[in-house]
Amino acid sequence: MTISASMYRRADQVAFTVNAHLPEEYQAEILTEQLRAAKEVLAPRGLARRKVLVVGGAGYIGSVLTGKLLDAGYQVRCSDLLLYRNGVTVTPYLNHADYQFMKGDLADPAHLEKAFDGITDVVILAGLVGDPITKKYPEASGRINDDGILRLIDACNGRRLNRVIFVSTCSNYGLIPEDATADENFELTPLSLYAKSKVAAEQKLMALKGKVDYQPTVLRFATAFGLSPRMRFDLTVGEFTRAMFRAEDLLVYDAHTWRPYCHLKDFSEVIRRVIEAPPERVAFEVFNAGGDVNNATKQTIVDTIKAFLPAAPVRYQAHGADPRNYRVNFAKIKRVLHFEPAMTVRDGVAELLGALNQGLFSDVEVNKPFYGNYELAYP
Numbered sequence: 001m002t003i004s005a006s007m008y009r010r011a012d013q014v015a016f017t018v019n020a021h022l023p024e025e026y027q028a029e030i031l032t033e034q035l036r037a038a039k040e041v042l043a044p045r046g047l048a049r050r051k052v053l054v055v056g057g058a059g060y061i062g063s064v065l066t067g068k069l070l071d072a073g074y075q076v077r078c079s080d081l082l083l084y085r086n087g088v089t090v091t092p093y094l095n096h097a098d099y100q101f102m103k104g105d106l107a108d109p110a111h112l113e114k115a116f117d118g119i120t121d122v123v124i125l126a127g128l129v130g131d132p133i134t135k136k137y138p139e140a141s142g143r144i145n146d147d148g149i150l151r152l153i154d155a156c157n158g159r160r161l162n163r164v165i166f167v168s169t170c171s172n173y174g175l176i177p178e179d180a181t182a183d184e185n186f187e188l189t190p191l192s193l194y195a196k197s198k199v200a201a202e203q204k205l206m207a208l209k210g211k212v213d214y215q216p217t218v219l220r221f222a223t224a225f226g227l228s229p230r231m232r233f234d235l236t237v238g239e240f241t242r243a244m245f246r247a248e249d250l251l252v253y254d255a256h257t258w259r260p261y262c263h264l265k266d267f268s269e270v271i272r273r274v275i276e277a278p279p280e281r282v283a284f285e286v287f288n289a290g291g292d293v294n295n296a297t298k299q300t301i302v303d304t305i306k307a308f309l310p311a312a313p314v315r316y317q318a319h320g321a322d323p324r325n326y327r328v329n330f331a332k333i334k335r336v337l338h339f340e341p342a343m344t345v346r347d348g349v350a351e352l353l354g355a356l357n358q359g360l361f362s363d364v365e366v367n368k369p370f371y372g373n374y375e376l377a378y379p
């Protein structure tokens, strides 16, 4: 199909712009999909624009995604329990006409009812994120990551939601053979409580075909890096870069182990791509989210940082506590959504060093619970 000027005009009426870097035929598909959504999702509700509920929108990824969605013309409602006293991350958005914040627990059905009101699409980011925090708070993890998320999945039904995106993790692959790369059909071997809950939620979602009135998409995210209003320094790229910048005695466990990484801006783009894709490309689909270019060992990350900070001291040790080792195949997201990351690990390191050089993040030691998932402010 060719893209006609009238399609642009009609798409403009729903405040929509298409990414001009995408292949022309795919741009046309996206525009057609926006016209369908305008007719079938917006018109019956009397809405002019889509309103996206971002559950966990005040976190490391969510507070960057929010800006991306607002810039793209979406209305955003953030539901978040502010478990890390991270309310400051939403303050810049509070006076944006298209933004609304609702503090609340995803495990609280009364909160969910209010949060869902008038919503067209949902992105589920919230939960206790990471192996250490779920291990430290197993009860809260069960209440939120298991019971709460499973109930939230149920609560999505009956609302004629346009997209329901569940953000999962490549940690689900656990430990895979040295010479293998995990595509979406690769066997899942979740090693932690955190990943086991994600796998259970994925399985529940994928078994809903024909039973619910929405069509979910699962995104298995690589490990995140990049600047955010809620910086996390408990993730490899951020942790290593800051430690080496401060010339701390960085101890790296199992330097040869592989993981995929992805910048927050790229994750935000992935979510936008799913929100805007035709349903036949994303309905009941699982995607590894990231790009082959950012599959890296911890040694590669250290070497990347060393290129900026050659004198930084680093020590190595084998047999650390975290046995995860997985190289991931990102062919599907490239083929189906034309997604490839714009940012490399090197870009992320340079960006963070720029901020550190300006004296930012000098309060990490005194404000530790904000800067990583170490400690919950859980009611």
Ligand SMILES: NC(=O)c1ccc[n+]([C@@H]2O[C@H](COP(=O)([O-])OP(=O)(O)OC[C@H]3O[C@@H](n4cnc5c(N)ncnc54)[C@H](O)[C@@H]3O)[C@@H](O)[C@H]2O)c1
Pocket: 055, 056, 057, 058, 059, 060, 061, 062, 079, 080, 081, 082, 083, 084, 086, 104, 105, 106, 107, 124, 125, 126, 127, 128, 129, 130, 144, 148, 167, 168, 169, 170, 220, 221, 222, 223, 224, 225, 230, 232, 235, 373
């Ligand atoms: N950061 C990564 O490297 C990474 C990698 C793979 C997948 N993911 C996934 O991406 C998502 C977001 O990760 P993040 O790094 O932004 O984590 P984060 O911990 O920074 O953000 C999570 C947010 O969820 C909120 N939250 C937690 N429990 C809640 C509840 N019961 N009700 C409402 N809000 C609640 C927290 O307050 C926090 O703001 C998670 O689903 C995570 O599993 C992250």
